[in-house]
Amino acid sequence: MRNEEFNENMKQIPFTSCTIVFIFALLISISGIKAQSDNLQKESEVEAWFNQGEWLNGLKLKPHSATDKIEFNKQYLANKNGWDKAIAFMKDHNLDRLKTGKYVIEGENVFADITDNPSSELKDAKWHSHRQYCDIIYVIKGKEKIGIAPIQGAPVIIPFTGKGDSQFYNQEMKGTYYVSNLDTFFILLPSDVHRPFIQVKGCTYEKRIRIKIKSL
Numbered sequence: 030m031r032n033e034e035f036n037e038n039m040k041q042i043p044f045t046s047c048t049i050v051f052i053f054a055l056l057i058s059i060s061g062i063k064a065q066s067d068n069l070q071k072e073s074e075v076e077a078w079f080n081q082g083e084w085l086n087g088l089k090l091k092p093h094s095a096t097d098k099i100e101f102n103k104q105y106l107a108n109k110n111g112w113d114k115a116i117a118f119m120k121d122h123n124l125d126r127l128k129t130g131k132y133v134i135e136g137e138n139v140f141a142d143i144t145d146n147p148s149s150e151l152k153d154a155k156w157h158s159h160r161q162y163c164d165i166i167y168v169i170k171g172k173e174k175i176g177i178a179p180i181q182g183a184p185v186i187i188p189f190t191g192k193g194d195s196q197f198y199n200q201e202m203k204g205t206y207y208v209s210n211l212d213t214f215f216i217l218l219p220s221d222v223h224r225p226f227i228q229v230k231g232c233t234y235e236k237r238i239r240i241k242i243k244s245l
Contacts, residue, residue: 075102086113088120090167093215095177095207100220104163107245111139115165115240119214124169124238138243145236148173148228156198156224159217160189162241166225167214171235175215176224178204183222198222219244 078084079098084105105112114135124143132141148171158180166175187197204222208229209215217223226237 072099075099078102084112084116086116086120088116090119091213093207093213095205096216097218097220100218101216104218104242104244108138108243111135111242114139115141115242118240119165119167119238124167125236127238129236134240139240141238141240143169143236143238145170145234147233148235149226151227152200154224154227156183156200156202156204156222157195158183158198158219158222159194159244160196160219161194161244163219163244164217164223165214165238165240165242166209166217167238168209168211169236169238171237172229172232173209173225173235173237174206174227174229175209176204176206176227177215177217178202178222180220180222 075098079092079096079102085092118132118134118139118141127143129143129145132143134140154176156176156178166173184199184202185196186199189196202222204224206227207215215225217225226235
């Protein structure tokens with residue numbers, strides 16, 4: 030009798046092991062599906078927040094659709110006061126009348142520079158990124174073409190050093206190019222490699238403002 034019981038128990042072991050493995054795999058799958066669902070919900074909430082535009086505080090200009098909304102949401106929440114002051118500076122000043130030069134908005138946390146210079150030929154415009162600051166770029170007069178690409182996988186040729194806040198990338202790397210307009214400003218984040226200030230045919234000069242906001 031004991032032998033029969035032993036044999037029956039031995040027959041059940043493979044089934045029980047497979048069952049445990051199956052349940053474990055099912056739990057992992059359910060956990061993965063939930064995480065994916067949570068991420069999609071988070072992205073949807075951020076998209077709605079971004080599009081609603083309360084963070085613009087009445088600024089009539091629109092953020093460019095190329096903005097990395099998830100990263101911007103993180104940066105904004107981490108330095109809301111800085112971003113609000115940057116947006117307020119754009120809203121409260123007649124940018125067309127401001128002279129060229131540097132404008133301190135909040136010490137080293139937020140500052141701006143206004144330039145009125147010839148734009149660059151494509152070959153002279155460099156792919157680069159920043160990690161200490163985010164950028165707002167708005168072209169006040171004229172036009173500018175700007176390339177934007179995700180930083181992940183971008184081919185670095187000159188890495189960050191202790192000096193400055195720029196890392197440079199292979200000039201042949203791919204990206205998406207956009208042309209500025211007077212209704213839209215660009216938000217460039219540490220997650221973006223960008224290639225700004227590119228000359229647009231028929232428009233060799235531009236007046237622009239770049240606001241630097243401390244990043245995470």
